[in-house]
Amino acid sequence: xxxxxxxxxxxxxxxxxxxxxxxxxxxxxxxxxxxxxxxxxxxxxxxxxxxxxxxxxxxxxxxxxxxxxxxxxxxxxxxxxxxxxxxxxxxxxxxxxxxxxxxxxxxxxxxxxxxxxxxxxxxxxxxxxxxxxxxxxxxxxxxxxxxxxxxxxxxxxxxxxxxxxxxxxxxxxxxxxxxxxxxxxxxxxxxxxxxxxxx
Amino acid sequence: xxxxxxxxxxxxxxxxxxxxxxxxxxxxxxxxxxxxxxxxxxxxxxxxxxxxxxxxxxxxxxxxxxxxxxxxxxxxxxxxxxxxxxxxxxxxxxxxxxxxxxxxxxxxxxxxxxxxxxxxxxxxxxxxxxxxxxxxxxxxxxxxxxxxxxxxxxxxxxxxxxxxxxxxxxxxxxxxxxxxxxxxxxxxxxxxxxxxxxxxxxxxxxxxxxxxxxxxxxxxxxxxxxxxxxxxxxxxxxxxxxxxxxxxxxxxxxxxxxxxxxxxxxxxxxxxxxxxxxxxxxxxxxxxxxxxxxxxxxxxxxxxxxxxxxxxxxxxxxxxxxxxxxxxxxxxxxxxxxxx
Ligand SMILES: [Fe+2]
Ligand SMILES: [Fe+2]
Numbered sequence: 001x002x003x004x005x006x007x008x009x010x011x012x013x014x015x016x017x018x019x020x021x022x023x024x025x026x027x028x029x030x031x032x033x034x035x036x037x038x039x040x041x042x043x044x045x046x047x048x049x050x051x052x053x054x055x056x057x058x059x060x061x062x063x064x065x066x067x068x069x070x071x072x073x074x075x076x077x078x079x080x081x082x083x084x085x086x087x088x089x090x091x092x093x094x095x096x097x098x099x100x101x102x103x104x105x106x107x108x109x110x111x112x113x114x115x116x117x118x119x120x121x122x123x124x125x126x127x128x129x130x131x132x133x134x135x136x137x138x139x140x141x142x143x144x145x146x147x148x149x150x151x152x153x154x155x156x157x158x159x160x161x162x163x164x165x166x167x168x169x170x171x172x173x174x175x176x177x178x179x180x181x182x183x184x185x186x187x188x189x190x191x192x193x194x195x196x197x198x199x
Numbered sequence: 200x201x202x203x204x205x206x207x208x209x210x211x212x213x214x215x216x217x218x219x220x221x222x223x224x225x226x227x228x229x230x231x232x233x234x235x236x237x238x239x240x241x242x243x244x245x246x247x248x249x250x251x252x253x254x255x256x257x258x259x260x261x262x263x264x265x266x267x268x269x270x271x272x273x274x275x276x277x278x279x280x281x282x283x284x285x286x287x288x289x290x291x292x293x294x295x296x297x298x299x300x301x302x303x304x305x306x307x308x309x310x311x312x313x314x315x316x317x318x319x320x321x322x323x324x325x326x327x328x329x330x331x332x333x334x335x336x337x338x339x340x341x342x343x344x345x346x347x348x349x350x351x352x353x354x355x356x357x358x359x360x361x362x363x364x365x366x367x368x369x370x371x372x373x374x375x376x377x378x379x380x381x382x383x384x385x386x387x388x389x390x391x392x393x394x395x396x397x398x399x400x401x402x403x404x405x406x407x408x409x410x411x412x413x414x415x416x417x418x419x420x421x422x423x424x425x426x427x428x429x430x431x432x433x434x435x436x437x438x439x440x441x442x443x444x445x446x447x448x449x450x451x452x453x454x455x456x457x458x459x460x461x462x463x464x465x466x467x468x469x470x471x472x473x474x475x476x477x478x479x480x481x482x483x484x485x486x487x488x489x490x491x492x493x494x495x496x497x498x499x500x501x502x503x504x505x506x507x508x509x510x511x512x513x514x515x516x517x518x519x520x521x522x523x524x525x526x527x528x529x530x531x532x533x534x535x536x537x538x539x
Contacts (some may be wrong), residue, residue, distance in 0.1 A: 008513050008516055012511075021529075045297075045307060080236040104233070105235060164280045165281060165288075181384075181453055194376075
């Protein structure tokens with residue numbers, strides 16, 4: 001630990017730095033295998049697209065093997081849900097990426113792209129493709145050029161041994177060490193309360 | 200580590216709400232449906248969930264401070280990698296929980312500032328010192344163990360964004376707990392010096408672990424809004440009992456002794472005696488134990504614990520020092536950091 005941090009001045013009272021605006025919100029999608037859709041992973045705050053992608057690689061890209069990441073500014077999302085009202089303003093023709101939410105509360109998953117002159121038109125187009133409303137809960141559309149993406153050859157998931165950051169990296173050793181202190185029966189009982197990791 | 204988000208959440212339920220909307224809201228909750236961010240919710244619910252998520256987020260990032268101190272002093276490369284990953288996880292939990300809170304209506308900057316200036320709280324147990332490596336082992340075994348127990352039940356709650364965050368966080372908590380257990384087992388199968396170090400750390404952390412679940416419940420806890428609205432699903436006392444039922448026998452089997460201790464103002468143990476209440480009650484099937492010192496709990500919550508001032512001062516230092524970085528990335532034009 002640095003000397004500065006070890007002997008930190010115990011300052012109290014008002015802060016010197018003035019209040020700041022929050023950074024921009026981003027929705028992150030991860031792609032687990034080439035050719036597969038991008039799945040909703042979560043949100044993060046970043047100053048710009050580059051920072052969002054760097055942060056997303058560390059925060060959402062190391063959960064499971066992952067080959068691609070999309071970072072979408074929250075403000076670029078229009079949808080059929082109340083939280084993302086869609087603009088009807090007609091502009092030039094643009095490519096929109098469609099995302100489908102299968103059930104209430106589920107994460108959105110990327111689907112096809114549509115061409116449209118406004119977000120509202122893109123939603124109508126998407127609804128023409130997804131005609132059965134019982135098959136999904138909500139739809140999102142995002143202008144494709146606003147999606148920041150990792151490159152095709154980018155290495156995101158680290159292939160080095162990462163067992164040190166997984167519960168299963170300890171299970172065998174822990175069980176072996178316990179046998180010095182406990183019999184099989186009570187050990188099995190104790191392990192029942194363990195939380196199994198699974199994404 | 201993680202926050203028990205159930206401490207200090209008092210929901211004002213006097214506010215006047217449309218009875219029809221309120222009834223529909225309660226129906227959804229009773230039917231086990233999840234409430235989503237754009238659903239109607241009582242103002243008191245929004246306020247309570249924000250407080251809970253914000254308190255939890257604060258706890259994640261303050262909890263990383265005592266552990267971060269030990270990264271450079273970890274006893275092996277594998278332990279160093281694990282501790283670095285663990286601290287990174289906790290800060291990540293904080294980032295996700297601040298996001299949940301932001302969607303409920305408070306900016307992240309305002310939350311960080313309120314934390315530093317003491318307007319909001321974080322979990323009490325992070326106001327205690329971690330003077331030895333064995334403290335890191337005990338924190339990961341006991342406190343992360345307690346956090347898992349608590350967060351498993353919070354994942355059965357009703358607020359969708361918080362519930363999904365809990366599920367995700369718990370996967371990482373499983374690693375924190377297992378590696379903590381591995382460290383404790385290593386120490387307790389080691390030399391006398393290692394075992395003594397583990398015992399001393401255990402004496403420091405047993406009390407804060409019992410306090411982790413919050414003070415004893417009011418008799419009508421199940422009827423009050425936090426449980427009626429499934430913001431939490433199990434009472435503090437029930438959670439505490441689950442915790443001791445798992446950890447008392449484990450500690451005893453490992454050869455650890457459970458003490459009732461007194462501490463000085465720095466959080467160090469000044470005297471200890473065996474907790475003679477420790478026994479398995481054959482009739483109830485539950486372990487009995489001496490309750491922690493709740494006066495101490497409230498003293499520490501009010502800001503008078505061993506490390507309150509230091510933790511907040513360190514957060515303040517990071518916030519003030521990081522200002523030029525934030526400005527540089529926001530404006531795209533950086534200037535050099537101020538001379539130290
Ligand atoms: Fe943790
Ligand atoms: Fe955590």
